[in-house]
Amino acid sequence: MSKPADFQNEIYLNGLADQRPPLPTDLTALEELAAARLSARAFGYVAGSAGTEATARANRAAFDRWRIVPRMLRDVSSCDLAVDVLGTALPAPVLLGPIGVLSILHPEGELAVARAAAALGVPMVLSSAASHDMEAVAAASGAGPRWFQLYWSKDRDLAASFLERAKKAGYTALVVTLDTFTMAWRPRDLDGAYLPFLRGIGTANYFSDPVFQRAIGGPVTPDNQGMAVLHWVANFGNPALTWDDLTFLREHWDGPIALKGILHPDDARRAADAGMDGVVVSNHGGRQVDGSVGALDALPGVVEAVGDRLTVLFDSGVRTGADVVKALALGARAVLLARPYAYGLALGGEAGVRHVLRCLMAELQLTLTLAGLAGPGEAGQEVLTPAPWAPAH
Numbered sequence: 001m002s003k004p005a006d007f008q009n010e011i012y013l014n015g016l017a018d019q020r021p022p023l024p025t026d027l028t029a030l031e032e033l034a035a036a037r038l039s040a041r042a043f044g045y046v047a048g049s050a051g052t053e054a055t056a057r058a059n060r061a062a063f064d065r066w067r068i069v070p071r072m073l074r075d076v077s078s079c080d081l082a083v084d085v086l087g088t089a090l091p092a093p094v095l096l097g098p099i100g101v102l103s104i105l106h107p108e109g110e111l112a113v114a115r116a117a118a119a120l121g122v123p124m125v126l127s128s129a130a131s132h133d134m135e136a137v138a139a140a141s142g143a144g145p146r147w148f149q150l151y152w153s154k155d156r157d158l159a160a161s162f163l164e165r166a167k168k169a170g171y172t173a174l175v176v177t178l179d180t181f182t183m184a185w186r187p188r189d190l191d192g193a194y195l196p197f198l199r200g201i202g203t204a205n206y207f208s209d210p211v212f213q214r215a216i217g218g219p220v221t222p223d224n225q226g227m228a229v230l231h232w233v234a235n236f237g238n239p240a241l242t243w244d245d246l247t248f249l250r251e252h253w254d255g256p257i258a259l260k261g262i263l264h265p266d267d268a269r270r271a272a273d274a275g276m277d278g279v280v281v282s283n284h285g286g287r288q289v290d291g292s293v294g295a296l297d298a299l300p301g302v303v304e305a306v307g308d309r310l311t312v313l314f315d316s317g318v319r320t321g322a323d324v325v326k327a328l329a330l331g332a333r334a335v336l337l338a339r340p341y342a343y344g345l346a347l348g349g350e351a352g353v354r355h356v357l358r359c360l361m362a363e364l365q366l367t368l369t370l371a372g373l374a375g376p377g378e379a380g381q382e383v384l385t386p387a388p389w390a391p392a393h
Ligand SMILES: Cc1cc2nc3c(=O)[nH]c(=O)nc-3n(C[C@H](O)[C@H](O)[C@H](O)COP(=O)(O)O)c2cc1C
Pocket: 045, 046, 047, 097, 098, 099, 100, 127, 128, 129, 149, 177, 260, 282, 283, 284, 285, 286, 287, 315, 316, 317, 318, 337, 338, 339, 340
């Protein structure tokens, strides 16, 4: 058996060479640094959430209401973070979640993220709303694992074309986002009159698509771009979809499928009944329904409902290795990291994303072993206790 990857020492040994890390190792510090680096509008787009941003705060508060209870003398000399998730072998229970329009943060956008993810063997879930098209990102990811996120267009032929292209470009797993058939009420973007895709950013997969081009009467040019963007807006999502429509996904995708944006146990059961392979418990980082339940608060109910039938993934609020341990302990198989890597990209391009991933994986490994857990599979509810001031769970 090969030795488990040692993420922790890799970071510590930099100290031997008196080499400082390129960015802070406390990943929660990156947001403030990104705020200073980016335009107010680009930063507001990424950092912002819906309404009063109460849900974004609820996401963090939910993590803070759980505490880890470390256990001693349990032989944690070898802690293997590797897990299998929906047919993909991961070096750690971490994926890069889908984030659209990354070129507002760095010109190389998704290409830089794909390279960083591939360097560590971590899948990047490529957004439908990427600023580079899925074929270019696939090429940038080299031998790394590829996952694709679908925004399920009102135009069924376009959705089918995306799935066809994704298959051809080597994406193996599909994440279908259900919570964003339209953009929510986001005051920062509304007040700044800033929606990147209205400027043709984040539309690369659409503008390059033959079905999209046919619909607008030819390729997108500077002359018809305004009209192309309006067509994009009109067809972006479909509020009329119901559970019966999931058969469409199965007809057009033969690999594993996870539904993203599931918060209610009954919805999770319906996903299982419909033959899906997984769910992502997520409230889109608080960017959709302001006042919605904190994502971590919704996780135990979903795990109880379908944990034995589906792969349960989690996102919304993951910032540290301890956060990952808490999500695993509450039953997630793996987590999707989102805003922190976007800030890493903004601050350091490909190397910035690599830094974020290495830090998260090292901190995860340290937290697990110091808590007496020899691997992600060993984290269960019994390693958690409610914070003294927390309301009953
Ligand atoms: C700027 C930005 C763009 C996003 N774009 C997408 C997207 O294209 N598709 C998608 O499914 N989720 C998208 N998300 C949601 C993330 O995948 C994820 O659910 C959320 O960011 C998790 O919250 P956190 O970043 O606070 O941890 C986006 C999030 C941000 C911050």
